[in-house]
Amino acid sequence: MDQTRLRGKRAIITGAGSGIGRAAAIRFAREGARVAAVDVNERGVKETVSLISGSEALALVADVTKEDQVERAVKDAVKAFGGLDIVISNAGIAMVGKDDRVDRIALEVWQRMLDVNHTGMFLTCKHGIRALLASGGGAVVCTTSPTGLYGIAPEQTAYSASKAGVYGLVRSMAAAYGKEMIRVNGVMPGYIKTALTSWVTEEHEREFSKMVPIGRAGVPEEIASVMAFLASDEASYVTGAVYVADGGWTAI
Ligand SMILES: NC(=O)c1ccc[n+]([C@@H]2O[C@H](COP(=O)([O-])OP(=O)(O)OC[C@H]3O[C@@H](n4cnc5c(N)ncnc54)[C@H](O)[C@@H]3O)[C@@H](O)[C@H]2O)c1
Structure with missing residues (x-):
């Protein structure tokens, strides 16, 4: 792994108190970036920063x-790092059990998800992006979902609709x-x-693993590495793209 790809870069990452955002914060720091880890969960984001060593990291509490x-x-x-070069817009929720087929969703659930x-x-x-404009450029990565593009989660209508909107945001x-x-x-x-x-139950996961070409679920680090590529200068000719990292799920 190239350990220096993000050296000198200054990143802000939302949803960094857990999961994919935390893995991204750790990965970006390991590749040399200074990282502002943002989350509504103060404990989570402080824990993320405590897991980072060798690079400057900041825990910021904010509700997106x-x-x-x-x-x-x-x-x-911007004040801490003197500017920003990378924005990772990743914070997200699912409301499993409340999200549903459209005829059954409460308006509050729909609105919260959006x-x-x-x-x-x-x-x-x-x-x-205002901060990136002030820095003279940079990279943005937004986390979307296959449920925003394909009807693979028929009982997660609000989640799917919220993620579908991210494709429009990225491209525009x-x-x-x-x-x-x-x-x-x-x-x-x-x-x-x-x-x-x-x-997701163990049984669900077994069924999923049988179906998906790579034969298993992914781990957050496998998304963080795609984010690191997209945020780095190695992706200098990549824009308006949505990179799939799904073990082949949507290829079948
Ligand atoms: N895990 C998956 O299988 C999967 C698949 C496709 C897309 N995603 C997307 O990846 C992103 C990260 O999810 P994850 O799987 O790491 O989940 P996660 O629950 O581990 O992390 C999400 C983080 O977002 C934070 N968050 C939630 N609401 C917030 C708010 N209002 N303001 C600030 N922070 C807030 C949470 O506190 C949490 O730390 C989400 O956008 C999610 O929709 C996840």
Whole structure:
């Protein structure tokens, strides 16, 4: 592994208190970036920072649905690092048990899902990109999902709709900021073992593993490595793309 790909880069990562965001914070720091780890869960994000050594890291508490908190987190990161080069918009929720077929979803569930998974990404990109513009360019990576593109989770309508919106956000931002040296891409994880998927039973997982070409669930580090590539200068000609990392799930 190239350990120096992100040397000198300054990154902000949302949803960094757990799962994929935590793995990204650790990976980015290992590759030389200074990392502002953001999460609504203070304990989680502090724990993430405690797992980072050898690179400067900052724990910031913010709810991505609240514009003032997102703006503050970006400003705190800029103040600490002197600017930003990378924005990882990753915070997300699933509301399994409440999310459902459309005829059964309560409006509050629908709105909460859109607030966190879609508006939260918009706000992170809005303020994060302002910081990248001030730095003269950079890279954005948004976490989406196969459920936003394919009907593979028929009982997670709100989650799927919230993630579908991320594709539009990625592509319109890629088109808008290319000439200002800002690349915007997405990553599409398949089934990754994190707190978000803790509802998946062992039996479900066995069935999934039989079906998916790679034969197992993914781990957060396997998404963090795709994010690191997309955020690095190695991906200098990649923008408006959504990289699939799903063990072949959507190839079949
Ligand atoms: N795990 C999977 O299989 C999978 C698959 C496809 C996409 N994703 C996406 O990956 C992203 C990360 O999920 P994960 O699997 O690591 O889950 P996770 O639950 O381990 O991590 C999500 C993090 O987001 C934080 N968060 C939630 N709401 C927030 C808010 N309002 N403000 C700030 N932080 C908030 C949580 O506190 C948590 O630390 C999400 O966008 C999710 O939709 C996950």
